[in-house]
Amino acid sequence: MHLQRWHIRPTAPLRPFIDRYWGWEGNHPLPPQLPPGTGSECVFHYGSPYLLDGKQSPRAVLLCLRTRAIAIENNGSLGFVAVRFRGGSLRHFCAPSLALFHDQHMSAQAAWGDSAEHLSDQLAQADGPSMRASALDRFFLARLGQYEDRSGRGLDALLDKLYYAPGTAIDALADESGWTRRHFQRKFTDTFGLGPKQFARIARLGHTMRMLALSPGTPVLNAALRMGYFDQPHFIHETRALTGHTPQTIIAGMREKSHFYNPPSRPIG
Numbered sequence: 001m002h003l004q005r006w007h008i009r010p011t012a013p014l015r016p017f018i019d020r021y022w023g024w025e026g027n028h029p030l031p032p033q034l035p036p037g038t039g040s041e042c043v044f045h046y047g048s049p050y051l052l053d054g055k056q057s058p059r060a061v062l063l064c065l066r067t068r069a070i071a072i073e074n075n076g077s078l079g080f081v082a083v084r085f086r087g088g089s090l091r092h093f094c095a096p097s098l099a100l101f102h103d104q105h106m107s108a109q110a111a112w113g114d115s116a117e118h119l120s121d122q123l124a125q126a127d128g129p130s131m132r133a134s135a136l137d138r139f140f141l142a143r144l145g146q147y148e149d150r151s152g153r154g155l156d157a158l159l160d161k162l163y164y165a166p167g168t169a170i171d172a173l174a175d176e177s178g179w180t181r182r183h184f185q186r187k188f189t190d191t192f193g194l195g196p197k198q199f200a201r202i203a204r205l206g207h208t209m210r211m212l213a214l215s216p217g218t219p220v221l222n223a224a225l226r227m228g229y230f231d232q233p234h235f236i237h238e239t240r241a242l243t244g245h246t247p248q249t250i251i252a253g254m255r256e257k258s259h260f261y262n263p264p265s266r267p268i269g
Contacts, residue, residue, distance in 0.1 A: 008133040017089035021133050023081040030072050032253035035243050036065040038087035038203050046124035047079025060108035060120045064101040069243040081132045088159050088192040093143040099193035155191050166200040167228045207268050213254045213261040
């Protein structure tokens, strides 16, 4: 299988919810671990599924890591296509609560039943990224029509604002929502499965690690300060608290092997 990396934006109606489709083929070195994030990822393998925490990944695996990193290893020649959901957006495509998926890596059948297996078959038989993206568009447009949480779109906009500017004051978001701070926090937690403060912490760490992955010449402290950490001990403490590892361990893994970070779809505040 030849070496290939690609990413494609979904059809326009899906873009508020899905950031991109992307894939790898061939014998790429994988990152040593997957860190937590604010969004969700569904990976459909048509090559050899990789190992997660030492066990073979399901053929279609849903990843919703929030407060821990998991180990990832090659298990043969890669071939997969992944769907990167924006923060909080997986709920627009399935019935279960987001909280049920947090910190889990499980078969995509937990969200979509046997239709996830049928989609895996289509993706395995498709000829190239464009055909795979078209199959994903059809599948997720159908699920969006079935499950979209239209009443929660206002909260999605506030979450989006917090994601791109994780230093935003919670009181400012509550004022914009028209609710009290307590009611806003409760609505946010009920809708997304975690509170706004925890969401902002995870977003800040993700932005920092992406910057260090995509611009490896950037000094670690410069990246941390730019993303809102007070100082180096603050960055180290937050990284340990959210991943169980030091920043040095994660950064060394990204630079010695590889990473799954893609360029941001818009600037980070």
